[in-house]
Amino acid sequence: MLNFELMWESVPDLLGGLAVTLELTVLSLIFGMVLALPLAALRTARSPILWMPAYGYITFFRGTPLLVQIFLIYYGTGQFEWIRTTPLWPILREAYWCAILAFSLNTAAYTAEILRGAIQAVPRGEIEAGLALGMSRWHVFRLISLPRAFRLALPAYGNEIILVIKSSSLASTITLLDITGVARTLVAHTYAPYEVFLVAGALYLVVVLAATRLLAILERWLRIDTVATPTPKDLAQPSAG
């Protein structure tokens, strides 16, 4: 039934696509996080002039399909003459940067909400305790709120990382040769959709499962509430995990 030889032969090409997929994912996550931090801060601000624009941004990017956002940036920006004359044009002309821009703007909206939820979930008592000990507000934020929020946000942010890995496949719709893009080209040549798409799917599955595993390890490593006081025996031999 399945042509295993063809499946095997498609692996090197798809691995080339894997590099692009990982690149898109990592860059988008970094830019997305950089954008999400101020966005979450604005979103939690008391003044409507500050939180309303952040709220609008988050609603727009979470309420519309990512594919529409990609097309809007890739095809849409070409409509305006004046954009073509700005120094941004060399970036907006490239499918690669358009995809990264769309993914970053999109994940920033989701990440900002995750951060907001985490910051608000930090128990008030811990903040009050810090203030009572005479720490400044900035110290409380940096030493209590932020590390606590980071741990609280990690499970949700882990899900977001998985979603970004998977949605990076949409880059193939604007000609990029990520795993999906390579797979579609191979299918067009060989007309063997099962073989190629199954291998491509398996590749994504491996990446996603590996990411899940790493996140689980990170989560366990960051847990503090279950860490017992070390006994002399623990100190004598390094514990596993």
Added chain:
Amino acid sequence: MTLLVSAISLVFGTLVGFLGAGAKLSRRRAARVVADVYTTVIRGIPELIIILLLYFGGTVTLTALAGHYVEVNGFGAGVFALSVVFGAYATEIFRGAVLAIPRGQGEAARALGMKRGAVFWTILLPQLWRFALPGIGNLWLVLLKDSALISVVGLEELLRKTAITAGATRQPFTFYFAAAMIYLLFTVVSSTVLHWAERRAARGLQSA
């Protein structure tokens, strides 16, 4: 078309989710393993790959079966793909919802002499909705947005029509932005309705 595809996928996906949750909670090992593989694989693969696989793969299979070239209808492939994806996530939500209902309630009903079917319909199901609604609501929003992916295999839903118009009028920004606004309208209306439904499902409970 977008709404039609999403609504049909919601119905089938919910059914699949129920079956999946049943399998995961089943006493039979084989059923649990099958359901585990299903949710792990589907949730670990991009929706776009699943749509492409079912569309192009379906065409190859049907052509081989019929002996001449048959193209799978984009609508069928799209609904099938979206239902399969929705079902995988819904399985986890229903499983969680069943587990959230205290075991004692079912046992108490059984002890009072109620039949298994009656326990399911009158005790489990009404409460299941309350626990599952927030999760299923989120999935519905994801589904609405994922339906845009079917435009890739040529089904003339909202985004595909937009792309055609944008190309013809040479005003891509105007039309893609209009499409974005229509999707936004769908999602905002949906979340308002869901919020109301969640409150209704939780009536009688102390609100936070």
